[in-house]
Amino acid sequence: LDLREVWQLLSGLLAGLLLFTAVVLIQWLLGAYTVNGVNPPAAALAALPIALLPGVVEELVFRGILHRIIESTLGTWLSLLITSLLFGFAHLANPGATIGGAAAIALEAGLMLGIAYTATKRLWAPIGLHAAWNFAQGGVYGIAVSGVRTDGILRGQLSGPEMISGGAFGAEASIVAVIVCLAMFGVLLVRARRGGQMIAPF
Numbered sequence: 001l002d003l004r005e006v007w008q009l010l011s012g013l014l015a016g017l018l019l020f021t022a023v024v025l026i027q028w029l030l031g032a033y034t035v036n037g038v039n040p041p042a043a044a045l046a047a048l049p050i051a052l053l054p055g056v057v058e059e060l061v062f063r064g065i066l067h068r069i070i071e072s073t074l075g076t077w078l079s080l081l082i083t084s085l086l087f088g089f090a091h092l093a094n095p096g097a098t099i100g101g102a103a104a105i106a107l108e109a110g111l112m113l114g115i116a117y118t119a120t121k122r123l124w125a126p127i128g129l130h131a132a133w134n135f136a137q138g139g140v141y142g143i144a145v146s147g148v149r150t151d152g153i154l155r156g157q158l159s160g161p162e163m164i165s166g167g168a169f170g171a172e173a174s175i176v177a178v179i180v181c182l183a184m185f186g187v188l189l190v191r192a193r194r195g196g197q198m199i200a201p202f
Contacts, residue, residue, distance in 0.1 A: 001124075005122060005124045006124075008120050008122055008124040008125040008128070009124040009125070009127065009128045010128065011125060011128065012116065012124065012125040012126065012127065012128025012129040012130075012131075012132065013128040013129070013131065013132040014128075014132070015125075015128075015129050015132070015184070016128060016129040016130065016131065016132025016133035016134075016135075016136065017132045017133075017135075017136050017140075019129075019133060019180055019181065019184055020132075020133050020136035020137055020141070020171075021136060022180050023171055023174070023176050023177045023180050024136075024141050024143070024156075024171065026176045026180070027158065027164065027165065027171060027174065027176055030160075030164055030176075031160060032158055032159060032160040032161075032164045032165040032174075032176075033141075033143075033156060033157070033158055033165075033171075034156070034157050034159070035154050035155060035156055035157075036155040036156075036157055037154075037155040038153065038154060038155065039142075039151055039152065039153055039154070039155060041153055043139075043151040043152060043153060044135075044139035044140065044151075044152060044153050045139075046138075046139075046150045046151055047134070047135055047137075047138035047139030047145070047150045047151075047152060048135065048139065050134055050135075050138055050145050050148055050150060051131045051132070051134040051135035051138065051139065051145075052131050052135075054130065054131075054134060055127050055128075055130040055131030055132075055134060056127055056131070058087070058090075058130065059113065059117075059123050059126045059127045059130055060123065062083050062086065062087050062110075062113070062114075063083070063113060063114060063117040063123060063126050064117075064123050066079075066082075066083050066086065067079050067080075067083045067114055067117060067118075068117075070082055070083065071118075071199050072199070073201075073202065074201050074202075075198075075199050075200050075201035075202070076118055076192075076197075076198045076199045076200075077198075078201065079114070080110075080111055080114045080115065080118070083110060083114055084106045084107070084110025084111050084114060085106050085110070086110075087105060087106060087109060087110040087113075088102040088103055088104075088105040088106025088107075088110055089102060089106075091105045091146055094146045094147040094148065094169070095144075095147035095148060095149075095168070095169075096144070096147040096167065096168030096169040096170075097146075097147055097169055098167075098169065098173065100162075100173060101147075101166070101167075101169040101172070101173035104166075104172060104173045104174070104175075104177065104178050105146070105172060105173075107178050107181070107182065108172065108177050108178045108180075108181030108182065109130070109133075109172070109181065111181070111182070111185045112129070112181045112182075112184050112185045112188070113126040113129060113130055114126075115185050115188040115189050115192055116129055116188055118188075118192045118197050118198065119188045119189075119191045119192040119195065119197055121197060134146075137152075137170060137171065137172070138150040138151075138152055139152050139153065140152050140153050140154065141154050141156045142154045142155050142156035142157075143156050143158060143170050143171050144168065144169065144170035145170060145172075146169065146170060146172055147168065147169045147170060158170070158171060162174075163175050164176060
């Protein structure tokens with residue numbers, strides 16, 4: 001790892017933690033998230049595999065392989081669209097998954113992680129972003145990660161309308177997460193365009 005890659009990884013980790021914290025804060029303000037207690041910090045260790053394994057493997061497959069290959073032929077925008085749809089579709093096998101939840105994953109994570117790779121042309125930022133986002137859900141706030149429940153430092157509970165809470169699938173299926181992540185997508189899109197990283201078709 002060179003210094004630029006270390007910085008991209010750390011930036012991704014921080015961004016993932018802050019973005020999901022923003023989602024939970026908004027849900028709390030809307031009455032959809034409550035804390036029922038606190039677990040020992042060691043409880044967060046159970047969320048590490050759910051954070052790290054998808055964070056690395058899914059980014060290698062969807063951004064490092066699929067996005068890069070499709071982008072080289074069809075351009076950045078079509079690659080973002082196709083890989084995001086595939087990424088959302090892949091989550092339909094998860095517990096509590098719905099078409100709405102898969103669409104939310106495609107819109108928030110698929111687009112945001114894809115443009116993070118586009119803006120940096122390296123996998124470190126999307127890996128950090130993906131892993132920290134997952135860890136914040138399960139390890140910190142005690143929320144199901146794409147339907148998979150783990151214990152976190154906080155004993156968190158989501159309730160209320162599924163559009164706000166995300167239902168059994170977790171906060172990722174909520175409109176709150178979609179809006180927060182699309183805002184981040186916009187920021188990274190500006191960076192990618194300014195850096196000349198957007199590739200035209202053919």
